[in-house]
Amino acid sequence: xxxxxxxxxxxxxxxxxxxxxxxxxxxxxxxxxxxxxxxxxxxxxxxxxxxxxxxxxxxxxxxxxxxxxxxxxxxxxxxxxxxxxxxxxxxxxxxxxxxxxxxxxxxxxxxxxxxxxxxxxxxxxxxxxxxxxxxxxxxxxxxxxxxxxxxxxxxxxxxxxxxxxxxxxxxxxxxxxxxxxxxxxxxxxxxxxxxxxxxxxxxxxxxxxxxxxxxxxxxxxxxxxxxxxxx
Amino acid sequence: xxxxxxxxxxxxxxxxxxxxxxxxxxxxxxxxxxxxxxxxxxxxxxxxxxxxxxxxxxxxxxxxxxxxxxxxxxxxxxxxxxxxxx
Numbered sequence: 001x002x003x004x005x006x007x008x009x010x011x012x013x014x015x016x017x018x019x020x021x022x023x024x025x026x027x028x029x030x031x032x033x034x035x036x037x038x039x040x041x042x043x044x045x046x047x048x049x050x051x052x053x054x055x056x057x058x059x060x061x062x063x064x065x066x067x068x069x070x071x072x073x074x075x076x077x078x079x080x081x082x083x084x085x086x087x088x089x090x091x092x093x094x095x096x097x098x099x100x101x102x103x104x105x106x107x108x109x110x111x112x113x114x115x116x117x118x119x120x121x122x123x124x125x126x127x128x129x130x131x132x133x134x135x136x137x138x139x140x141x142x143x144x145x146x147x148x149x150x151x152x153x154x155x156x157x158x159x160x161x162x163x164x165x166x167x168x169x170x171x172x173x174x175x176x177x178x179x180x181x182x183x184x185x186x187x188x189x190x191x192x193x194x195x196x197x198x199x200x201x202x203x204x205x206x207x208x209x210x211x212x213x214x215x216x217x218x219x220x221x222x223x224x225x226x227x228x229x230x231x
Numbered sequence: 232x233x234x235x236x237x238x239x240x241x242x243x244x245x246x247x248x249x250x251x252x253x254x255x256x257x258x259x260x261x262x263x264x265x266x267x268x269x270x271x272x273x274x275x276x277x278x279x280x281x282x283x284x285x286x287x288x289x290x291x292x293x294x295x296x297x298x299x300x301x302x303x304x305x306x307x308x309x310x311x312x313x314x315x316x317x
Binding site: 056057111130140143161177179183 | 247248249250252253254255259263264265266268269270272273274276277280281286289292293294297298
């Protein structure tokens with residue numbers, strides 16, 4: 001199992017998203033949270049505001065507000081909706097986010113440092129992103145030293161961070177709790193999975209269905225927010 | 232038990248996303264409350280194992296034992312008094 005190096009040099013605009021959506025099965029958009037100065041809770045509906053109250057750190061609050069806002073702008077563009085208020089997001093028990101009345105859309109969200117990665121896809125996917133660093137573990141490294149059930153490939157040549165990223169993407173894809181897969185082998189048989197090193201800074205793992213899919217990975221241009229919540 | 236709880240809290244104050252305004256209750260979910268993310272959880276596991284010389288068995292890798300200050304404290308107390316130390 002190898003890691004593909006990916007250099008992303010330019011950004012995708014909101015207006016380009018329908019075109020990319022037509023050409024691909026999975027859109028993966030990286031968003032720089034630091035590009036958004038203020039965090040406007042007006043973009044959140046009542047359920048989301050309720051969820052926000054339960055977040056006890058400034059970092060988590062910021063990333064939640066911005067990611068939900070940007071995601072709604074993306075979905076507006078994709079679905080040709082005129083207003084963000086026409087987009088309703090909700091979470092199922094598994095923790096996965098869905099778009100109300102749009103079961104054809106699959107979402108997955110992952111954060112690291114000042115980056116949120118939003119996956120919007122026509123198939124079920126799980127993604128995870130981690131800023132590249134040396135994940136130095138002693139005892140806990142045993143939770144990562146596991147081979148896949150596909151005997152032709154194994155994880156032993158990957159570093160701790162990459163293995164963890166893959167495991168978490170797998171959890172999100174299979175709707176399993178991270179706790180349940182901590183010490184278990186990944187069943188990657190018949191499951192599509194890829195690992196990317198993006199701009200030499202971020203490790204991104206994608207786990208999907210049984211066959212290869214068209215995936216586009218890009219950075220999203222800063223969204224110009226319209227106070228009236230119109231696209 | 233209180234010392235263990237204080238140790239874990241001190242760890243979280245340095246290693247998690249807690250800021251000066253964060254009020255963490257004993258039973259708050261560390262992951263759902265935005266205290267730590269999943270990789271932070273892995274590093275916390277490592278800290279616990281190393282600091283208390285315990286090897287956490289698979290059946291104890293549960294949210295009840297690992298996702299709150301109280302759960303973690305209880306687990307460490309149980310493991311260090313039940314002969315689970317390395």
